[in-house]
Amino acid sequence: MAEPPRVSFRDGRLASRKAEEAVWRRHQAAAWLQAMVGSFGLPSCPSEQEFVASLRNGIVLCKAINKLQPGAVPKVITNAACDSQPSTAFQYFENIRNFLVAVQELKLPSFEASDLDKDNLDAGTVGKIVDCVISLKSYHEWKQAGGANGPIKYMKSPLAVRSSQIQSENIALGSSTSQKRLDLAEADADTQAFQNVHPDMQGAAEKLQKIVVDCMLSYKENFDQNILKKDSKLISAILASQLGKEQELRKLFQDIKADFKTLQIQFQDDMTKLGENIQEISKAALGYNQAVKENKNLYNTLQELRGNIRVFCRIRPLLHLESISSIEHVGNDGSVMVCDPVKPQSTRKIFQFNKVFGPTTTQDEVYKETQSLIRSVMDGYNVCIFAYGQTGSGKTHTMCGPSGGLAKDFGINYMALNDLFNISTSREDVKYDIRVQMVEIYNEQVRDLLNIRASLSNGPLNLPDAKICPVQSPSDVINLMQLGEKHRASGSTAMNHRSSRSHSILTVHVNGKDIAGNVSRSSLHLVDLAGSERVDRSEATGDRLKEAQHINKSLSCLGDVINALAQKNSHIPYRNSKLTQLLQSSLGRNAKMLMFAHISPEAESWAETLGTLKFAQRTSSVELGTAQANKESSEIRELKEQVDTLKKALASKELERTSHKLKENSIPSERTKQVLDRTPPRSRRLSLENASSAKARIPERKTQKLTRSMMTFTQDEGITHDRECTTDGFKDHNSLTQVSAKFNEDPVREENEKIICTVDTVEFCQLPSDAYNLLKQSGLNTPEGTPCRSRNMCSEASCGDDSSSTVKLKKNMTSTATKKGSHSHLRKSIQSSIGRLIHGTERRNVQHSAQGTPAKITTSMCHDMTPAVTSDIRLRRRQSLTGIPPPPTTMSRRSSLGGKSDINCDSPRISHGSRERKLEMIKYGIRFLCLIGMQSDKILQKTIGIKVGQK
Numbered sequence: 001m002a003e004p005p006r007v008s009f010r011d012g013r014l015a016s017r018k019a020e021e022a023v024w025r026r027h028q029a030a031a032w033l034q035a036m037v038g039s040f041g042l043p044s045c046p047s048e049q050e051f052v053a054s055l056r057n058g059i060v061l062c063k064a065i066n067k068l069q070p071g072a073v074p075k076v077i078t079n080a081a082c083d084s085q086p087s088t089a090f091q092y093f094e095n096i097r098n099f100l101v102a103v104q105e106l107k108l109p110s111f112e113a114s115d116l117d118k119d120n121l122d123a124g125t126v127g128k129i130v131d132c133v134i135s136l137k138s139y140h141e142w143k144q145a146g147g148a149n150g151p152i153k154y155m156k157s158p159l160a161v162r163s164s165q166i167q168s169e170n171i172a173l174g175s176s177t178s179q180k181r182l183d184l185a186e187a188d189a190d191t192q193a194f195q196n197v198h199p200d201m202q203g204a205a206e207k208l209q210k211i212v213v214d215c216m217l218s219y220k221e222n223f224d225q226n227i228l229k230k231d232s233k234l235i236s237a238i239l240a241s242q243l244g245k246e247q248e249l250r251k252l253f254q255d256i257k258a259d260f261k262t263l264q265i266q267f268q269d270d271m272t273k274l275g276e277n278i279q280e281i282s283k284a285a286l287g288y289n290q291a292v293k294e295n296k297n298l299y300n301t302l303q304e305l306r307g308n309i310r311v312f313c314r315i316r317p318l319l320h321l322e323s324i325s326s327i328e329h330v331g332n333d334g335s336v337m338v339c340d341p342v343k344p345q346s347t348r349k350i351f352q353f354n355k356v357f358g359p360t361t362t363q364d365e366v367y368k369e370t371q372s373l374i375r376s377v378m379d380g381y382n383v384c385i386f387a388y389g390q391t392g393s394g395k396t397h398t399m400c401g402p403s404g405g406l407a408k409d410f411g412i413n414y415m416a417l418n419d420l421f422n423i424s425t426s427r428e429d430v431k432y433d434i435r436v437q438m439v440e441i442y443n444e445q446v447r448d449l450l451n452i453r454a455s456l457s458n459g460p461l462n463l464p465d466a467k468i469c470p471v472q473s474p475s476d477v478i479n480l481m482q483l484g485e486k487h488r489a490s491g492s493t494a495m496n497h498r499s500s501r502s503h504s505i506l507t508v509h510v511n512g513k514d515i516a517g518n519v520s521r522s523s524l525h526l527v528d529l530a531g532s533e534r535v536d537r538s539e540a541t542g543d544r545l546k547e548a549q550h551i552n553k554s555l556s557c558l559g560d561v562i563n564a565l566a567q568k569n570s571h572i573p574y575r576n577s578k579l580t581q582l583l584q585s586s587l588g589r590n591a592k593m594l595m596f597a598h599i600s601p602e603a604e605s606w607a608e609t610l611g612t613l614k615f616a617q618r619t620s621s622v623e624l625g626t627a628q629a630n631k632e633s634s635e636i637r638e639l640k641e642q643v644d645t646l647k648k649a650l651a652s653k654e655l656e657r658t659s660h661k662l663k664e665n666s667i668p669s670e671r672t673k674q675v676l677d678r679t680p681p682r683s684r685r686l687s688l689e690n691a692s693s694a695k696a697r698i699p700e701r702k703t704q705k706l707t708r709s710m711m712t713f714t715q716d717e718g719i720t721h722d723r724e725c726t727t728d729g730f731k732d733h734n735s736l737t738q739v740s741a742k743f744n745e746d747p748v749r750e751e752n753e754k755i756i757c758t759v760d761t762v763e764f765c766q767l768p769s770d771a772y773n774l775l776k777q778s779g780l781n782t783p784e785g786t787p788c789r790s791r792n793m794c795s796e797a798s799c800g801d802d803s804s805s806t807v808k809l810k811k812n813m814t815s816t817a818t819k820k821g822s823h824s825h826l827r828k829s830i831q832s833s834i835g836r837l838i839h840g841t842e843r844r845n846v847q848h849s850a851q852g853t854p855a856k857i858t859t860s861m862c863h864d865m866t867p868a869v870t871s872d873i874r875l876r877r878r879q880s881l882t883g884i885p886p887p888p889t890t891m892s893r894r895s896s897l898g899g900k901s902d903i904n905c906d907s908p909r910i911s912h913g914s915r916e917r918k919l920e921m922i923k924y925g926i927r928f929l930c931l932i933g934m935q936s937d938k939i940l941q942k943t944i945g946i947k948v949g950q951k
């Protein structure tokens with residue numbers, strides 16, 4: 001089946017372009033004709049028909065050529081017929097023929113006469129007519145130009161698209177010949193005609209050029225179609241390859257997609273893993289933070305356990321820039337590397353301290369590191385800060401400031417006191433009292449720097465004797481410090497012209513009391529030591545040599561103390577120098593200490609630098625143990641006061657007893673007199689206790705302990721208090737009775753309280769009746785022997801004569817007894833200790849015996865709480881403690897006291913007997929009271945110590 005002819009888009013475009021050109025040429029031709037012959041009714045852009053119709057009679061054409069070439073058509077028939085019939089083609093043929101002849105004579109393109117007759121005009125015939133007119137026009141223009149522009153040039157009509165011809169050709173020849181639409185024949189004809197007219201080469205070239213252009217155009221326009229038809233194999237090959245490529249691409253796409261999916265899954269896995277890792281890392285980070293915190297805490301704990309002794313090293317800047325420094329490196333971790341500048345090849349030495357301040361460190365930076373220590377003074381800790389180092393190494397600079405505390409750049413002394421004031425104002429609930437002492441130790445003599453005259457007139461003094469100045473503000477401190485500095489001994493040495501050759505000690509006493517009545521007492525020693533250089537280097541002689549020797553001696557004593565502390569010796573040689581003596585409270589296990597080791601970096605100071613660093617290193621190795629704050633709660637303080645009062649009461653009772661005995665024995669034996677004269681009352685008691693025959697019966701250890709306690713009490717406290725408290729001894733004694741009674745009355749009794757109540761009351765009950773009566777006679781509000789003695793005691797206490805102290809004590813004890821918090825523990829220990837002391841540990845093991853002996857305690861029946869103790873055990877213990885033989889065993893204790901027995905009212909009452917017996921009874925009671933006092937005190941101290949330590 002024949003392929004249908006295809007008219008490409010290019011064909012259509014060419015045709016339209018040609019049509020446009022034809023229209024344009026017609027317009028040109030019409031315009032020229034009208035210009036030549038005048039308007040003859042032709043539109044400016046006539047159609048083919050209009051154009052041909054207007055020229056058909058040949059008149060316009062003849063007129064035009066005549067105008068162009070006058071006489072070219074000698075006779076133009078204008079009215080072919082006289083009648084009104086339209087002229088026929090024949091009638092005007094003459095015109096056309098003449099015109100064509102004239103055109104030919106001009107050698108211009110012409111047309112066939114029949115071309116004007118055709119009814120169905122085609123583009124080709126009309127084009128010929130138009131070409132003829134256009135050539136006339138060109139000839140006219142050429143002629144007008146005088147033929148100067150070379151041969152005549154005119155444009156031929158564009159090739160007519162003979163669509164009908166193409167179609168027919170396509171049908172007839174098939175698609176293979178369609179490319180022959182180029183009207184070569186016509187071109188050839190035109191070329192031939194042109195060559196005939198203008199045989200010159202230029203015209204031929206132009207013609208040729210035109211032909212080539214047309215050919216190319218035509219070829220180009222038919223190219224795609226041809227290729228498509230001719231090279232279908234190629235195209236299909238191309239298509240096949242394209243398909244292959246597409247498939248490849250598809251495969252590639254699939255692969256990429258698969259890869260992408262894998263990557264996506266991998267990415268998700270990675271993300272999940274990353275999330276897990278991040279979680280782990282964050283956990284680890286949290287753990288790390290925790291560990292860092294714990295580390296910090298442990299470090300602090302370690303510091304505390306090591307005894308809060310810190311050593312800072314401060315390096316002074318080089319005074320002369322040209323000097324070589326012995327400091328090689330200062331680490332942030334508290335290390336310092338030094339090397340002998342004279343022997344740079346020598347081994348470097350590294351020392352480790354808590355902190356090392358380089359030469360550029362400011363006073364503020366130094367103080368910041370010290371501040372925490374200063375603050376702990378306000379919390380009740382004793383603190384000692386001292387500056388150590390050779391002369392001119394910057395000790396005074398650190399402690400007082402660049403010019404002894406007078407300049408702006410204050411030292412630690414001023415900043416510390418300033419801080420203390422700031423803290424004291426910020427803590428509204430605590431009232432602080434700050435006092436300052438300033439002394440110097442010069443040639444092993446203490447001098448008061450705030451009261452130099454007194455110091456000079458009275459000679460050397462101890463620190464407590466130095467003037468204490470209350471300070472209210474930092475300006476007070478500055479004034480005092482200035483005064484002290486003025487008085488400080490200074491002199492010239494070869495090493496430092498303003499070297500201070502005395503140790504200066506600024507002591508700040510801080511007493512705090514909060515609204516609850518808790519008190520704290522602490523002291524801060526700020527010590528600027530004298531230079532530690534070697535005697536030979538200071539070139540001192542005479543007085544200066546003596547000064548230097550004293551300085552070195554006291555510094556070496558300080559070293560000894562530090563060494564002894566480092567080695568944990570039982571004996572610390574504080575007393576070897578005034579310096580260590582004064583600093584004793586802050587140079588021990590109960591204080592915080594900071595040492596500034598000062599270094600001069602100059603080469604000539606190498607030996608001293610090394611010495612200072614070694615000393616500082618030794619100091620930093622000291623472990624002092626946990627520092628304890630000097631704090632007391634109000635309750636503890638009151639209990640202590642009560643213990644003191646009891647001690648006083650006991651002491652006065654002792655005196656009373658002595659005087660009574662003296663009265664009774666109006667003529668004392670010579671031996672007794674001697675004893676009384678020689679021995680103070682308490683010592684005598686001690687001797688009695690030591691001589692006790694019962695000693696052998698109690699366990700060795702217990703006896704020693706007891707004896708030691710008594711000795712301590714007698715030696716340290718007893719005599720003094722005896723002197724002070726002679727008059728109101730009974731009053732206080734009475735207080736004890738009331739205290740005991742109060743415990744019994746306490747409605748919220750705990751087991752231990754019961755025990756102590758029992759102990760106190762029972763022991764009083766256990767007094768022999770003579771002693772009891774004697775005590776009563778001598779002013780002690782002892783109740784009559786009643787079955788429930790403690791109750792009576794209590795009721796009597798409330799109406800006693802000595803109301804003030806009684807009421808106070810009673811109140812205190814009530815508050816103590818009712819407070820279950822921190823002090824119930826204290827009370828319990830006191831009570832149980834006293835209980836144990838009196839009754840021994842067997843109390844716990846002793847069963848409530850059914851065999852009611854007469855010696856059984858009455859109060860146990862009253863309160864139903866006293867553990868049963870056999871009379872035997874009790875009597876033996878009492879005997880062992882007091883050294884007094886027990887009352888006759890045949891008597892019940894109740895009856896022995898002279899009271900009515902609640903069980904056996906008919907028990908025989910002991911008669912008053914001899915004076916000796918009475919005295920013995922009194923002695924018995926007093927000794928017991930003394931015992932309670934001492935033990936309470938001891939236990940109290942122990943308990944306080946433990947409590948504070950725990951804090």
Ligand SMILES: Nc1ncnc2c1ncn2[C@@H]1O[C@H](COP(=O)(O)OP(=O)(O)OP(=O)(O)O)[C@@H](O)[C@H]1O
Pocket residue numbers: 315316317359389390391392393394395396397398402496498499500529530531532598
């Ligand atoms: N950190 C420092 N920065 C700047 N100058 C300093 C520093 N330390 C010390 N100096 C200067 O060094 C000199 C000696 O210092 P200072 O008097 O404080 O030494 P010292 O150890 O107290 O001497 P001495 O034992 O004789 O009392 C002073 O002029 C002081 O200003």
